[in-house]
Amino acid sequence: MRNLLSPFLWIILVVVGGIALIPILTGDASLREDLFLILMTVTLASSVNIIMGYTGYVNFGHIVFFGLGGYFAFFLMQNLQMNFVLAALIGGMGTCIVAVLLGIPVLRLRGAYFALATIGINEAMRTFVTNFDPFGGAVGMFFNYSTYDAYGGAKNALWFAYDAIVVVALLTITVSFLIKKSKFGLGLMAIREDQDAAQVLGIDPARAKVITYAISAFFPAITGAIFFFKNGIIEPNVAFDLLRSIESLVMVMLGGYGTVVGPIVGALVYERMSSLLITAPPITLLGVSVSFSQLHLAIAGVLLLLIVLFVTGGFVGWLRQRFPRVRRYLE
Amino acid sequence: MSLPALVSSSIDGLMLGIIYGLAAMGLTLIFGVMRVINLAHGAIITLGMFVVFLLTVRLGLNPYLAVVFALILGLAFGIAMYFIAVHRVINAPELTTLLATFAVYLVIIGLGTAVFTTTPFSVNVNLGTYGSGQVTVLGTKIVAVVLAILITAGLYYFLYRTRAGKSIRAVANNRSAAELMGINTAAMLALSFGVGTMLAMISGGLLATMFTFTILSGDSYETKSFVIVVLGGLGNPTGALVGGIIIGLLEGISTLFMPVGWVPVIEYAVFVLILLVRPNGLLGARV
Numbered sequence: 267m268r269n270l271l272s273p274f275l276w277i278i279l280v281v282v283g284g285i286a287l288i289p290i291l292t293g294d295a296s297l298r299e300d301l302f303l304i305l306m307t308v309t310l311a312s313s314v315n316i317i318m319g320y321t322g323y324v325n326f327g328h329i330v331f332f333g334l335g336g337y338f339a340f341f342l343m344q345n346l347q348m349n350f351v352l353a354a355l356i357g358g359m360g361t362c363i364v365a366v367l368l369g370i371p372v373l374r375l376r377g378a379y380f381a382l383a384t385i386g387i388n389e390a391m392r393t394f395v396t397n398f399d400p401f402g403g404a405v406g407m408f409f410n411y412s413t414y415d416a417y418g419g420a421k422n423a424l425w426f427a428y429d430a431i432v433v434v435a436l437l438t439i440t441v442s443f444l445i446k447k448s449k450f451g452l453g454l455m456a457i458r459e460d461q462d463a464a465q466v467l468g469i470d471p472a473r474a475k476v477i478t479y480a481i482s483a484f485f486p487a488i489t490g491a492i493f494f495f496k497n498g499i500i501e502p503n504v505a506f507d508l509l510r511s512i513e514s515l516v517m518v519m520l521g522g523y524g525t526v527v528g529p530i531v532g533a534l535v536y537e538r539m540s541s542l543l544i545t546a547p548p549i550t551l552l553g554v555s556v557s558f559s560q561l562h563l564a565i566a567g568v569l570l571l572l573i574v575l576f577v578t579g580g581f582v583g584w585l586r587q588r589f590p591r592v593r594r595y596l597e
Numbered sequence: 598m599s600l601p602a603l604v605s606s607s608i609d610g611l612m613l614g615i616i617y618g619l620a621a622m623g624l625t626l627i628f629g630v631m632r633v634i635n636l637a638h639g640a641i642i643t644l645g646m647f648v649v650f651l652l653t654v655r656l657g658l659n660p661y662l663a664v665v666f667a668l669i670l671g672l673a674f675g676i677a678m679y680f681i682a683v684h685r686v687i688n689a690p691e692l693t694t695l696l697a698t699f700a701v702y703l704v705i706i707g708l709g710t711a712v713f714t715t716t717p718f719s720v721n722v723n724l725g726t727y728g729s730g731q732v733t734v735l736g737t738k739i740v741a742v743v744l745a746i747l748i749t750a751g752l753y754y755f756l757y758r759t760r761a762g763k764s765i766r767a768v769a770n771n772r773s774a775a776e777l778m779g780i781n782t783a784a785m786l787a788l789s790f791g792v793g794t795m796l797a798m799i800s801g802g803l804l805a806t807m808f809t810f811t812i813l814s815g816d817s818y819e820t821k822s823f824v825i826v827v828l829g830g831l832g833n834p835t836g837a838l839v840g841g842i843i844i845g846l847l848e849g850i851s852t853l854f855m856p857v858g859w860v861p862v863i864e865y866a867v868f869v870l871i872l873l874v875r876p877n878g879l880l881g882a883r884v
Contacts, residue, residue, distance in 0.1 A: 324692045371873045377691045378634050378831075382823055383872045389820055390865030397858040404858070512699060519696060564707025571700035574693055575685050 269447040270440075274595055278443075278527060279436055282308075286432040290425075298428050300541070302496070305435040306489055307537045310510075311517040311529035312438045313485040318515065319524035320451060321478050322458030323373065324381045326511060327388030328486060333505030334391070335361045335487025336494040337401055343495065344407055350417065354430070354491035361487035362480045369479035373472065376461070385508065392506035406501030413498070420498075427496035434492065438485045443526045445481070446597060454478055455524070516570050522582030526597040531581055540566065601731035606849040608734060612742045614845020616800050619745045620818060621825035621837035622752065623796030629832030630769040630789040631687060636698040637678070639819025640705035641794050645671065645801025646810045647713065653720050660722050664744065664802040671798030675791035683790065684783065709812040719809040741803040748799060749838065752792070756834075765789045769832075824868040830878025839880060 269275070286305060289298035314328040339357035342348040348356075372383050396404045417423040445451040456464035457471050465471055494500040513536065521532025543562035577584050586593050620642055627635050635641075645667045652663035682701050686693045724736025756762040767775040768785045776782045801815065808814075825844050829836025844864065851860050871878065 318692075322690075322692075324695065326695075372869075375872060375876065378628075378632070378695070379872055379876050381691065381695060382634065382827065383869055385820065385823065386865050386868040386872065390862060390869060393858070393861040393865060397856070397862060515696065561707055561711050563710065564704045567700045567703025567705075567707055570703065571682055571697060574697045574700060575682070578689070578693065 269444055272443070272447070274597060275440065275443045278439060278530070282439065282530065283432070283436055286435070289428070295424075298425070302428055302431055303541070304534055304537045305431045306493060307514065307517060307533040308530050309431070309435045309438045309485050309489045310514040311521070311533040312435075312442050312526075313482045314511075314514050315518045315524070315529045316442055316445060317478050317482040319518060319528075320446065320454040320458065321475060323475065323479075324515070325384045325479075325482070326381050326515070327384035327386075327508070328482070328514060329505075329507060329511035330384075330388040330391050331361050331365065331483040332486040332490035332493075332510075333388075333395070333502070334364060334490070336490030336500055336505050337395065338487075339491030340407055340494050340500045341401060343413065344409060350426075350491075350495055351430075354488050354495070357491045358484050358487040362484050365480045365483035366476055369476040370472075373475040373479060388506055388508055388511065392502050395506070396502045402501075404502065406499060406505075408499040424496060427492050430492045431489065434485060434488050439526065439530065441481065441485075442529075443597065445478075446526055450474065450477075458524075513566070516566060519570065519573055519580055522580035522584075522586075523578075525580075525582040525586075528580050528582040535581075536566065539569075599731075602853060603850065605728075605732045605734075606853060607846060608732070608849075609738075610846040610849020611842060612734070612738050612845070613848065614842035615742050615745045615749075615838070616803055616841075617818070617821055617825055617845055618838040618841025619748060619803070620797050620800035621822040621829070621841050622749070622834045623793040623800070624822045625826045625829070625832055625834055625837040626796070627790055627793035628826070629834070630765060631683075631786050632691070633683060633687070633694045633698065633790075634691070635790075635793065636695055636819075637701040637705065638698075638794075638797055638822060639815035639817075640702040640709075641671070641674070641797040641815070642801035642804070642818045643709065643810070643812055643815030644674070644705060645798035646805035646814065647709070647718075647812075648798065649802040649805045650718050650720050653722075654718075660720055660806050661740065661744070664799060664806075667798045667802040668748075668795055671795035672791040674798070675794030676787045678794065679787040679790035684787070687786065706812065713812050715811050715813055717809045717811050720805050722806045735807070737806050741806060744803060745800070748796070752796070752834065755792070761785070761788060765792075821864070824864050826878075827868055827871050827876075828878055830880045833878065833880055836878050836880040840878070 286301060288294070289301055310328065310332065314325055318324050335357040338360045339353040342353040342356060343350060368387060372380065372387070375383055395401050401407065411420065414420040414423040417426050445454070453464065453469040453474050456467065456469055457474060461471050490505065494505070514533070517532035517536045518529050519532070520536055521530065522528025540562040543558040543565065546558040548558065573580060579587060582596060586596060624635060624638050627633055648667045648670055649660060649663040652658040652666055653660045678701055682697045683694060686697055722737050724740060726733045726735055727739065728734050756766060764775070764780045764785050765788065767778070767780060768782050768789070772782055804810065804818070821844065825840035826837055828843060829838070829840030847864070848860055851863065
């Protein structure tokens with residue numbers, strides 16, 4: 267585990283962890299809410315990067331794991347009064363099992379067919395849960411206020427959820443880094459470049475892909491458990507929101523596809539940009555009142571188009587290309 | 598369950614299926630010619646709805662004349678979109694074109710929600726109802742289906758009988774060989790992209806004359822188009838039409854047997870299964 271001692275990894279962890287500590291030290295609840303969202307998007311973007319950036323399989327339906335993990339954990343907490351940490355872990359493991367079962371057939375598909383299938387899986391799951399009564403159907407499920415008593419009341423539960431997301435975000439970054447630097451990760455990148463050649467060289471692509479898919483499913487599942495625990499309510503259209511899924515692909519592209527820091531930078535920039543636009547006051551244009559809260563999608567679109575057309579490597583990819591020296595340090 | 602109910606929901610499903618097929622043909626044509634999955638497809642369907650809405654409700658045009666405008670606009674929009682967002686990355690890996698077309702989706706939907714919010718709109722067209730007894734059909738649906746069939750016939754005429762259409766098929770078959778034969782491939786790719794988005798816009802316009810819609814309505818038609826296209830074979834326009842009719846019939850008839858909510862679950866399950874078992878669709882892939 268030489269890679270665990272890599273200074274680069276520790277610099278990222280100290281920077282991210284240091285920022286995450288600020289609200290815990292100052293007790294600033296509004297900063298905590300902002301950082302919660304940012305760390306959540308960092309986790310989603312970093313985890314989708316593991317399958318998409320390293321292996322080259324574009325998962326449009328990554329959010330299905332977020333929703334499933336959330337639903338599993340919520341169900342256990344509400345119906346069996348299970349402790350949150352245990353419920354989240356079981357939800358995460360359960361989602362991994364689902365990912366393995368789905369991954370074995372679906373990962374045989376390549377390119378556009380795989381991308382379409384992941385959209386199909388997410389939509390199938392969303393419509394299924396909408397009709398599935400044990401999970402509350404279209405209305406979803408919600409906690410009694412007393413559920414939070416075990417965690418010292420609703421106010422403390424919010425802090426607890428924040429601590430949990432910090433741990434999960436740091437863990438995701440660490441795992442993403444370790445995979446990238448490992449022999450296993452090298453195999454994944456070989457699959458990305460040329461699957462058939464990788465197979466000839468002794469890599470078992472089917473096995474490697476399914477393992478990666480399951481790993482990339484674990485983190486969004488736990489994140490979903492935390493997010494819906496914090497919200498106290500879960501419903502299908504929020505849990506399986508395809509737009510959120512595709513937004514995390516945009517973040518990965520923005521920061522740099524297949525890099526460790528890229529998704530973090532991309533998630534931070536995208537999340538900050540959309541919340542700035544959402545809170546900006548509306549303007550009047552040609553007699554129509556236009557609010558920026560809607561325009562953030564359009565601006566994200568223009569940004570994405572510019573990146574895809576001109577800076578395919580994203581921010582980190584551009585840095586690596588522009589300054590060859592940083593390639594040794596910047597992963 | 599009675600026979601008239603079955604007949605009437607079959608007719609309904611069949612008619613809806615033809616409109617679905619029209620939209621899906623646009624998606625599949627683009628994929629067949631240039632291996633690009635147009636993720637802005639749903640947004641363009643929505644655009645068609647709002648073009649018809651603005652022209653009829655705001656400017657007082659005849660709704661079907663507005664559909665003709667949507668046709669021209671769709672062609673122009675597609676050609677412009679091809680040169681702005683797709684041409685530069687046409688040979689890049691799939692991810693790139695998926696994200697480029699998705700960027701266009703974000704721009705359209707973002708601007709659309711800013712202007713129209715997500716409240717429902719409708720174009721009121723009343724052409725009466727036809728039929729007898731329990732089996733009745735709305736006049737708007739009949740006109741929409743007739744138009745959809747005419748446009749489909751026009752598309753086939755274009756693809757198989759005109760020089761431009763034959764060139765498009767040549768480009769789909771082998772782009773470099775087509776180029777060597779003196780075909781301007783960039784122009785043909787742009788044209789086929791334009792025809793693809795044109796079909797999406799028209800079907801959006803026709804759907805607007807039948808149902809209420811919001812700026813986000815295109816999304817569900819887009820996923821439906823994916824299901825249909827995969828069912829019929831990616832890149833195969835005839836397959837898209839057949840797939841559309843199958844999905845339309847499924848939606849029409851299955852509501853007699855099960856709660857409406859379960860229909861999409863079956864659609865998506867079929868979608869994933871077909872991808873896994875027969876990725877080339879029921880009819881195989883070809884243009």
